[in-house]
Amino acid sequence: MLAYLIRRVLWMIPMLIGISLISFFIMHLAPGDITSSEAAFDPKSSEESRQKLRELYHLDKPIIVQYGLWLERMVHLDFGHSFASHQKPVFWAETDKEGNTTPGMIQEALPITLLMNITGLMLTLILAVPLGVVAAKKYGRWPDRSITLFNFIGFSIPGFWLSLLLMYWLGVIHPWFPISGLHSLNYAQLDFWQKCQDLLMHLFLPVVIPAITGLAGVTMFIKNGMLDVLSQDYVTTARAKGLSDRTVTYRHALRNALLPLITLIGLSLPGLIGGSVIAETIFAIPGMGKLFYEAVMMRDFPVVMGILTIGSALTLAGNLLADLAYAWADPRLRKGVIPQR
Amino acid sequence: MAYLLCAGLVACSTDTPDHSAKVFDQSYPAQPGGTLISAMPSDPSSMIGMVAGESASLAIGSYLFNSLLKYDQNLDLAGELAESWQVADDKKTITFKLKPGLQWADGKPLTSADILFTWQLITDENTHSPYASDYQLVTKAEAPDAHTFIVHYSQPFAPALESWASLQVLPKHKLAGQDIRTTSFAQKPLGSNYYQLKEWRHGEYIKLEKNPKSVLGSANIDHLIERIIPDTAAQFLELMADNIDSMSMDPITYARIIPSRPALQARLNQFKELGNSYTYLGFNLKRKPFDDVRVRKAINYAIDKQEIIDGVYLGLGITIASPYKPGTRWSNPDLIPYTFDPAKAKQLLAEAGFEDTNGDGVVDRDGKKLSFEILTNLGNKQREKTAVIIQRRLKEVGIETHIRTLEWASLLTNFIKPGDFDAVVMGWGLGLDPDQYNIWHSSQQKPGQFNFIGYNNPAVDKLLEQGRLEFDPEKRMQIYHEFAEVLYEDSPLVYLSAGYGLTAIHKRVQGIMNPVPPAGVSYDSQKWYIPQPLRRTQIQAE
Numbered sequence: 100m101l102a103y104l105i106r107r108v109l110w111m112i113p114m115l116i117g118i119s120l121i122s123f124f125i126m127h128l129a130p131g132d133i134t135s136s137e138a139a140f141d142p143k144s145s146e147e148s149r150q151k152l153r154e155l156y157h158l159d160k161p162i163i164v165q166y167g168l169w170l171e172r173m174v175h176l177d178f179g180h181s182f183a184s185h186q187k188p189v190f191w192a193e194t195d196k197e198g199n200t201t202p203g204m205i206q207e208a209l210p211i212t213l214l215m216n217i218t219g220l221m222l223t224l225i226l227a228v229p230l231g232v233v234a235a236k237k238y239g240r241w242p243d244r245s246i247t248l249f250n251f252i253g254f255s256i257p258g259f260w261l262s263l264l265l266m267y268w269l270g271v272i273h274p275w276f277p278i279s280g281l282h283s284l285n286y287a288q289l290d291f292w293q294k295c296q297d298l299l300m301h302l303f304l305p306v307v308i309p310a311i312t313g314l315a316g317v318t319m320f321i322k323n324g325m326l327d328v329l330s331q332d333y334v335t336t337a338r339a340k341g342l343s344d345r346t347v348t349y350r351h352a353l354r355n356a357l358l359p360l361i362t363l364i365g366l367s368l369p370g371l372i373g374g375s376v377i378a379e380t381i382f383a384i385p386g387m388g389k390l391f392y393e394a395v396m397m398r399d400f401p402v403v404m405g406i407l408t409i410g411s412a413l414t415l416a417g418n419l420l421a422d423l424a425y426a427w428a429d430p431r432l433r434k435g436v437i438p439q440r
Numbered sequence: 441m442a443y444l445l446c447a448g449l450v451a452c453s454t455d456t457p458d459h460s461a462k463v464f465d466q467s468y469p470a471q472p473g474g475t476l477i478s479a480m481p482s483d484p485s486s487m488i489g490m491v492a493g494e495s496a497s498l499a500i501g502s503y504l505f506n507s508l509l510k511y512d513q514n515l516d517l518a519g520e521l522a523e524s525w526q527v528a529d530d531k532k533t534i535t536f537k538l539k540p541g542l543q544w545a546d547g548k549p550l551t552s553a554d555i556l557f558t559w560q561l562i563t564d565e566n567t568h569s570p571y572a573s574d575y576q577l578v579t580k581a582e583a584p585d586a587h588t589f590i591v592h593y594s595q596p597f598a599p600a601l602e603s604w605a606s607l608q609v610l611p612k613h614k615l616a617g618q619d620i621r622t623t624s625f626a627q628k629p630l631g632s633n634y635y636q637l638k639e640w641r642h643g644e645y646i647k648l649e650k651n652p653k654s655v656l657g658s659a660n661i662d663h664l665i666e667r668i669i670p671d672t673a674a675q676f677l678e679l680m681a682d683n684i685d686s687m688s689m690d691p692i693t694y695a696r697i698i699p700s701r702p703a704l705q706a707r708l709n710q711f712k713e714l715g716n717s718y719t720y721l722g723f724n725l726k727r728k729p730f731d732d733v734r735v736r737k738a739i740n741y742a743i744d745k746q747e748i749i750d751g752v753y754l755g756l757g758i759t760i761a762s763p764y765k766p767g768t769r770w771s772n773p774d775l776i777p778y779t780f781d782p783a784k785a786k787q788l789l790a791e792a793g794f795e796d797t798n799g800d801g802v803v804d805r806d807g808k809k810l811s812f813e814i815l816t817n818l819g820n821k822q823r824e825k826t827a828v829i830i831q832r833r834l835k836e837v838g839i840e841t842h843i844r845t846l847e848w849a850s851l852l853t854n855f856i857k858p859g860d861f862d863a864v865v866m867g868w869g870l871g872l873d874p875d876q877y878n879i880w881h882s883s884q885q886k887p888g889q890f891n892f893i894g895y896n897n898p899a900v901d902k903l904l905e906q907g908r909l910e911f912d913p914e915k916r917m918q919i920y921h922e923f924a925e926v927l928y929e930d931s932p933l934v935y936l937s938a939g940y941g942l943t944a945i946h947k948r949v950q951g952i953m954n955p956v957p958p959a960g961v962s963y964d965s966q967k968w969y970i971p972q973p974l975r976r977t978q979i980q981a982e
Contacts, residue, residue, distance in 0.1 A: 131849025140852065142878040143606075143871060144493060144570035146888035152568050185486035185626045199624035207642060263673055271681045278681055279674045280644055284477070284665060287639065383669040385483075385643025393482075398849060 111415045118411045123166045123404060132158050132398045133182040156182055169404060179401035189405035204390060205405055212374035212386035215306055222310040223317050231321025232353060235329060246318060253315030262308050262381050277301045279383040305382040309375060320363060324356035358428055365421025369414045464707055464947035474970030475663040476949060478686045479675045483643050483668045486626035489608055490562055493570040503648055504631030505608035506655060508536050509601060511872055513957035515768055517601055521609060527911050531596035536589045544611050545636045545651045552583035557612035567620050574603040596909040598916060602873030634659040634966045643668055659966035685946040691754040694942040709947055712940040713956040716765050717869035721830060721934040724861050726894040736931040738788035742837045743830055744780035749937045752825045757937040762924030763876060767958060770874040772921040775928050785837045796838055803838035811840035812862035815855055818845045823865045826936060857887045874920045877904045895932045948974035
């Protein structure tokens with residue numbers, strides 16, 4: 100198991116280099132650079148100064164040289180500075196000679212996105228597992244039909260539409276929740292518990308809405324998994340042994356039905372890290388999705404590469420965790436299959 | 441799409457009359473205090489606008505920093521930090537005398553050394569300011585004493601005065617010896633204007649508080665908060681929920697949604713002001729048949745500009761005949777916008793040798809159809825719709841067009857810069873100085889420069905050169921009126937419209953100039969006030 104783990108971790112290095120190389124080249128295939136952003140199309144700015152800016156950022160050099168320079172910095176875990184946001188550090192905070200600290204862009208955005216998306220995923224799972232189990236157990240009867248109908252609605256509602264609808268009803272008509280943003284304007288004056296409450300209130304709509312729209316898929320996934328498992332011989336055997344329906348459903352069937360869910364969660368990891376551009380834009384939340392989108396539109400290459408690199412590293416780590424969780428959940432994998440991979 | 445949905449939601453809802461509305465219609469005497477909350481679509485990248493080069497930074501910077509000169513409400517130059525300024529007889533030297541007793545928010549004196557330092561900073565190679573070029577024309581700048589700042593030019597340069605109204609003066613004692621591109625000053629600035637930065641939560645909001653040492657006196661409103669809300673539908677919901685006091689609007693909100701909602705109308709004042717920008721259909725003059733003035737004029741006559749203003753901007757715009765804001769001294773009042781006259785268009789096309797010889801509905805010359813591509817940038821719905829209306833009208837006079845929308849950077853890099861286009865629907869936002877050398881002078885056609893349509897007219901070149909040498913506003917006006925006339929006759933582009941800037945401001949904010957002066961709704965915003973009974977209780981607690 101340990102050897103497997105070490106091998107998997109070592110494999111991540113060439114994988115990361117490969118991903119970064121492809122990302123770097125694809126990113127530079129898009130026309131334009133930081134000097135062709137909208138603000139630069141100002142008759143008061145001159146082409147000479149834009150050219151000098153290109154030289155400063157090495158954008159005048161061949162792509163392979165630029166990649167080499169980037170990789171050289173990355174070896175020292177230096178993610179560089181943003182072109183567009185006044186040279187803010189891409190990844191981690193920096194302190195200057197006077198002791199002033201400038202926070203890193205990813206450092207600021209990542210916790211927000213993780214908090215939002217992990218809470219959303221938890222909420223989805225908490226709701227989806229019982230719904231999926233009920234739908235499978237009552238297959239073809241009214242609980243299953245209502246859940247299926249709910250799923251259809253969930254599948255077909257566009258997230259942004261539901262967002263605006265709920266923002267209007269729960270923010271304007273009945274002002275129970277904040278409409279946008281992450282903190283109240285008087286956040287700094289609040290005590291610890293008030294701060295927590297403030298954050299939760301602000302996160303309610305941006306977390307619940309993607310959870311509702313994502314619920315449909317996961318519920319169907321669990322329902323189908325349960326239906327599969329419930330028709331297996333070992334479930335029939337368990338029932339024949341006289342075990343209670345509850346024990347059969349939750350201890351024997353559900354545990355096996357949940358196995359593929361680990362893969363599903365593993366696959367959703369990049370989304371958790373990358374964030375959602377639409378939700379973050381509508382709710383004015385300064386998370387990774389918005390940061391990435393803006394960086395791409397501004398051709399802010401260090402930020403784009405920083406997010407892609409950290410995103411890939413976390414995704415690879417997440418996949419590894421998912422595999423380990425799978426092995427933990429399924430003793431067959433732990434005992435036999437893994438060492439042969 | 442999101443916006444339409446929001447509009448739909450608002451239209452469907454039942455509208456309960458707001459009983460507090462009566463309170464907002466009362467007028468109160470000016471009093472200090474209160475908090476004004478606005479929304480802006482993106483976070484500024486820095487508080488040093490001249491280095492950042494984007495509008496959000498310059499806008500926030502204008503609350504914090506001062507310039508030597510400013511524009512008064514009628515867009516004439518007035519002193520800000522400067523008490524007076526004098527242009528030497530040879531027009532190559534400008535001497536500014538500073539007001540007495542100027543100081544920074546930390547109490548340190550603001551002197552001509554700060555202005556000299558700011559000039560040095562902007563023109564320094566390592567600063568990489570996109571706006572350095574005007575300041576690089578200064579051959580020598582000096583600060584002989586604390587109240588005097590003198591600049592020398594190798595030849596007269598009339599737009600110089602405008603440039604000194606744009607330069608936000610930075611404190612030498614905070615920035616000397618620092619790397620301007622990485623300094624933490626960009627996040628924690630120190631200024632001299634009405635406000636100073638209190639808190640900046642990146643991507644969320646910027647809080648400004650009154651600067652008690654402001655060099656221009658005291659502002660009425662204690663706190664200004666700019667919330668960063670990228671989505672206009674979300675901004676509008678926040679405005680409806682009374683969480684923000686002002687936002688910029690699009691024509692649909694201004695002309696349709698707010699007027700249909702009594703409760704909103706009772707709480708909001710709406711302002712419209714003619715912006716300093718215009719939309720145009722520009723031709724690639726280096727390509728056939730756009731090198732033929734008759735074809736350009738025919739296209740100009742074939743397009744119904746009022747139809748575009750009514751259809752796309754819901755009537756919130758006006759037609760123009762020169763590249764200047766109508767009503768200002770630089771706009772030539774004798775020029776009347778090209779009328780919509782398809783018959784004349786057809787006649788001009790015929791004169792240019794274009795006829796529909798094969799009966800396919802498209803005119804042709806030497807066996808070649810008059811067909812071209814109109815490019816515009818993706819994401820600007822108003823320009824996309826404009827292009828569609830143009831396409832329909834041109835088809836009626838036998839011109840075939842294809843519309844192509846492209847992402848901004850791609851449009852600039854692949855098409856505008858190499859000059860690989862037939863026609864474009866784009867816009868120019870203009871400074872307040874009439875000089876348009878960079879856009880129209882024949883020397884400005886290299887890739888990346890702004891005369892990308894390839895306009896080349898020696899008469900215009902001469903006028904633009906003259907305009908740069910002339911400081912007398914009356915004489916300058918004559919020059920630019922003549923310049924606009926030549927352009928009008930040449931029709932190198934079709935002026936489509938100048939749109940209105942539309943703003944909604946909560947009625948709790950009083951003291952706003954109405955009607956809006958030429959300098960815009962936010963002119964003299966330090967005189968705005970929020971009377972005690974109309975303030976928000978939540979913010980008041982601060």
